[in-house]
Amino acid sequence: MAELALNDITSRIGSGLAVLLGGNSAEREVSLRSGAAVVEALERVGLAVTAIDTADADWMVKLSGFSHCFLALHGPGGEDGTVQGALECLGVNYTGSGVMASALAMDKLRCKLLWLGCGLSTPKFVELDEHSDWQGIARELGEVIVKPACEGSSIGMSRASSAGELEAAWQLARPYGRVFAEQWISGGEYTVAVLDGEALPAIRLETDAEFYDFNAKYISDSTRYHCPAGLTDSEEEELRQLALKAFDAVGCRGWGRVDVMRDERGRFYLLEVNTVPGMTDHSLVPMAAKQAGMDFDQLVLKILRSSLVNGDAQDGG
Numbered sequence: 001m002a003e004l005a006l007n008d009i010t011s012r013i014g015s016g017l018a019v020l021l022g023g024n025s026a027e028r029e030v031s032l033r034s035g036a037a038v039v040e041a042l043e044r045v046g047l048a049v050t051a052i053d054t055a056d057a058d059w060m061v062k063l064s065g066f067s068h069c070f071l072a073l074h075g076p077g078g079e080d081g082t083v084q085g086a087l088e089c090l091g092v093n094y095t096g097s098g099v100m101a102s103a104l105a106m107d108k109l110r111c112k113l114l115w116l117g118c119g120l121s122t123p124k125f126v127e128l129d130e131h132s133d134w135q136g137i138a139r140e141l142g143e144v145i146v147k148p149a150c151e152g153s154s155i156g157m158s159r160a161s162s163a164g165e166l167e168a169a170w171q172l173a174r175p176y177g178r179v180f181a182e183q184w185i186s187g188g189e190y191t192v193a194v195l196d197g198e199a200l201p202a203i204r205l206e207t208d209a210e211f212y213d214f215n216a217k218y219i220s221d222s223t224r225y226h227c228p229a230g231l232t233d234s235e236e237e238e239l240r241q242l243a244l245k246a247f248d249a250v251g252c253r254g255w256g257r258v259d260v261m262r263d264e265r266g267r268f269y270l271l272e273v274n275t276v277p278g279m280t281d282h283s284l285v286p287m288a289a290k291q292a293g294m295d296f297d298q299l300v301l302k303i304l305r306s307s308l309v310n311g312d313a314q315d316g317g
Contacts, residue, residue, distance in 0.1 A: 006045065006046070006301075009047070009301075009304065009305065009308060010046075010047065012067075012068070012308050013047070013067060013068045013308075016047075016048040016049065016050055016066060017042065017047055017048065017049050017050070017066070017068055017069065017070060017304075018049075018050050018051075018052050018062075018063055018066040018068070018069040018070070018092075019035050019038050019039050019042070019049055019050070019051050019052070019069065019070045019072055020035070020052055020054055020059075020069050020070070020071050020072060020073055020078070020083065020094075021034065021035025021036070021038075021039075021051055021052070021053060021054075021072045021073060022035065022053035022054060022055050022073070023053070023054045023055055023073045023074075023075070023077050023078040023083075024054075024055050024077055025073075025074065025075030025076045025077050025078060025079075026075060026151060026155045026176070027074035027075035027152055027155070028055070028075075030074055030278055030280060031072055031073050031074045031075070031078065032053075033278075033280040033281075034072040034074065034278050034279040034280055034283070035051060035072035035073075035279075036051075037279050037280060037281075037296070038070055038072050038279055038300055039051050041296055041297045041299075041300040041301075042070070042300060042301075042304070044297050045297055045300075045301055050062075050066070052069075054073060054077070054078060054083060060086065060090065063090065063092060066092060067091075067092060067093060068092065068093040068094070068307070068308070069087065069092055069093075069094050069095070070094075070095050070300075070303070070304060070307075071083070071084075071094050071095050071096050071276055072276065072279060073276060074152055074276055074278065075106075075151060075152045075155075076106065076150055076151070078276070079102060079105075079106055079152065079274075079275055079276045080102055080103050080106035080107075080150065081098075081099040081100065081101075081102035081103035081106070084096075084097070084098055084099045084102050085099045093307060093308070094307060095254055095255070095303050095304060095306075095307040096252075096253070096254045096255060096256070096275055096276055096303075096307070097250075097251070097252040097253050097254060097256065097275040098251070098253065100251055101250050101251035101252045101253065101275065102275050104250050104251065105250050105252060105256070105272070105273045105274070105275045106150050106152075106275070107149055107150050108147060108149050108150070108180070108272050109125070109127060109149045109178065109180050110149075111250060111272065111273065112125060112270075114249060114250065115246060115249060115270055118245070118249045120242065120245060120246055120249065120270055121242075121267065121268060121269050121270060122269055122270045122271070123182045123183040123184075123185055123261070123269050123271070124141055124182070124183040125180050125181060125182040125183065126140075126141065126180060126181055127149075127178065127179070127180045128146065128166075128170045128179045128180055128181055129179075132166075132167075132170070134163035134164070134166050134167045135163045137163075137166060137181060138160075138161075138162055138163045138166050141181060141183045142161070142183065142184070143159065143160070143161040143183075143184040144159070144160050144161075144166065144169075144181040144182055144183055144184055145157060145158070145159050145160075145181070145182050145184055146158055146159075146160055146166065146169035146170055146172070146173050146179060146180070146181050146182075147173065147179065147180060147181075147182060148173045148176035148177055148178070148179055149177060149178040149179065149180055150176070150177050150178065151176045151177070152274065155176065156172060156173040156175070156176040156179075157173070158172055158173070159184065160181070166181060169181075182271075185261035185262075185263050185269050186263065186264060187261060187262045187263045187264050188204055188261070188262045189204070189205045189206075189259070189260075189261055189262075190202050190203065190204050190205070190229060190239060190259075190260045190261070190262060190268075191203050191205065191257055191258065191259050191260065191284050191288075192239060192240060192243035192257065192258045192260065192288075193255070193256075193257045193277070193284065193285040193288040193289065194243060194244065194247045194252070194255060194256050194257065194258065195255045195285075195289070195299075195302060195303070195306075196254065196255065196302060196305075196306040199240035199241075199243050199244050200285075200288035200289060200291070200292050201227055201228060201229070201236075201288050201291040201292055202227070202228075202229040202231065202236060202239050202240065202243075202288075203225055203226065203227040203229060203284055203287055203288055203291075204225075204226040204227070204229040204230060204231075205223065205224070205225060205226075206223065206224035206225075206226070207222070207223045207224070208222055223282075225284070225287055227287055227288060227291045228291070235266070238268065239260060239268055242258075242260065242268055242270065243258035243260065246258050246270050246273055247273055250273055252273060252275055253306075254303065254306045254307055255277075255285070255303050255306065256273055256274055256275045256276075256277065257273070257274045257277040257284060257285055258270065258272075258273045258274075259271040259272050259273075259274070279296075279300075285299070286299060
């Protein structure tokens with residue numbers, strides 16, 4: 001795919017470019033940081049940029065006159081297809097995945113069902129509610145991690161290894177909506193960024209926390225990131241291909257990130273796909289891009305370019 005020159009980008013976006021950030025989700029603060037970093041990068045390359053917080057009641061009015069926006073929204077209300085649908089109704093082009101893929105990727109349960117149907121590996125799981133057989137689930141799955149189905153950044157997540165812990169973990173997660181338990185995979189944790197149809201170098205994550213939680217992602221300075229990930233060439237290629245298949249199966253486009261676990265036997269398991277990954281100083285996509293020889297400004301510009309090239313294809317998928 002031919003890349004657009006900067007002057008072509010300027011001509012396509014006309015009077016300026018909006019960056020949508022903030023919103024009302026539990027990931028609001030992360031989104032504000034991501035959006036600020038994106039705004040600074042776009043300004044450094046000479047583009048006129050306006051930041052718009054979708055938590056403002058008149059955000060769509062503020063968007064009037066803009067033909068294109070860069071999405072830096074995380075979580076429900078920004079990453080789940082709702083804003084994407086609004087933008088399509090307004091005729092505004094945007095970065096990243098369309099309505100259907102965004103909604104599907106945000107719902108980890110539906111996403112896992114899709115992957116199973118495509119023959120892609122993902123840990124065993126079961127949806128939880130007040131009628132769940134806690135003893136039976138604990139017996140069948142063993143140690144699990146309990147997750148809200150439609151949240152990001154590890155919000156509401158906790159591990160459980162007994163019936164009592166399982167029910168307590170469900171109680172902790174239930175304020176965030178539907179909840180499921182996923183079999184705990186002991187082994188390495190990896191993430192693969194996807195950019196314009198290509199998988200960037202994988203990153204292996206290490207944390208002293210119980211798992212890669214919100215603190216490990218955005219606050220702690222003790223989290224270790226290994227890129228290169230320490231895999232053989234064939235293992236790296238296997239992981240990249242799995243990530244691309246998972247990304248394509250959901251119908252994602254432009255850019256995103258696929259999270260994967262690897263068990264002690266060396267088998268990879270898909271966890272989730274993020275359609276608007278973080279772009280903060282602790283974020284993973286910029287790390288992978290740097291390993292691929294791309295600085296932050298180049299990464300942001302490439303994301304923007306891919307959405308402009310693919311703009312005519314935005315049809316809600």
